[in-house]
Amino acid sequence: MTADVALYGHWICPFATRVQFALHQRRIAHELIDLPPSAVRGPDFELPPEFIEHSPQGEIPMLRIGDRYLADSIPILEWMESEVPDQPLLPLDETARALVRERMAWIDRSAFRPMVGVYYGTEPDRIARAGEKLADALAQMGKWTEETGWLAGPDVSLAEAVAMPIHVRMAGLERLGYSADISPSFAAHGERCRSLHGWAAVAWSAEQCDEFVGRFAAYRRERRD
Ligand SMILES: N[C@@H](CCC(=O)N[C@@H](CS)C(=O)NCC(=O)O)C(=O)O
Incomplete structure (x- = not known):
């Protein structure tokens, strides 16, 4: 079945990155409608x-x-899994599915919140605290990968889609003050993710990373002045 699919998103949005990754990883043909977040939109x-x-x-x-x-x-x-069943990223087995879902929710709560706290943080102590929480979450996620290489079971799953924006912006996070050690297992997972089909569609160029860092550095300056 070929579905008529369009994603409204933008490269700088980590939540859109999850979907963009899954669309490419699952080889679902789609149109990308570039819709920047409000902070990035031009006046017109x-x-x-x-x-x-x-x-x-x-x-x-x-x-x-x-x-x-x-x-x-x-x-x-x-929704994509139920509507477009080819090349799924959710396992068929109910117990295995439950694990993927549990880990997606965990990553969203325990890794994404501190990750956003690192780049939206304006005060060094708050950035450092968010960085410590992020490091703890990445260490836990690294542990999950130690058995099979992937975050939730023997294969790449939707948990990878949910986590992918962290790998995409890690260099940018470090330039914005994330200084805690990255767990070696989580770093190895990042390397593995770079070999996935969906990676190329979401990986940042050096210019995109510069733009991300520049935007949030400017945001901090504005907030502090
Ligand atoms: N819970 C949502 C969060 C999505 C979200 O926060 N998107 C941001 C951009 S990264 C947004 O559109 N913010 C509103 C705006 O820019 O006006 C999800 O997982 O998709």
């Missing part, structure tokens, strides 16, 4: 009317399949 940017209508929080990512829309990255990843 016009939101597509269907985005205003179908993204209840006004947030990217939003996905369209046919004439149906859904916002919010983890529900979107699940």
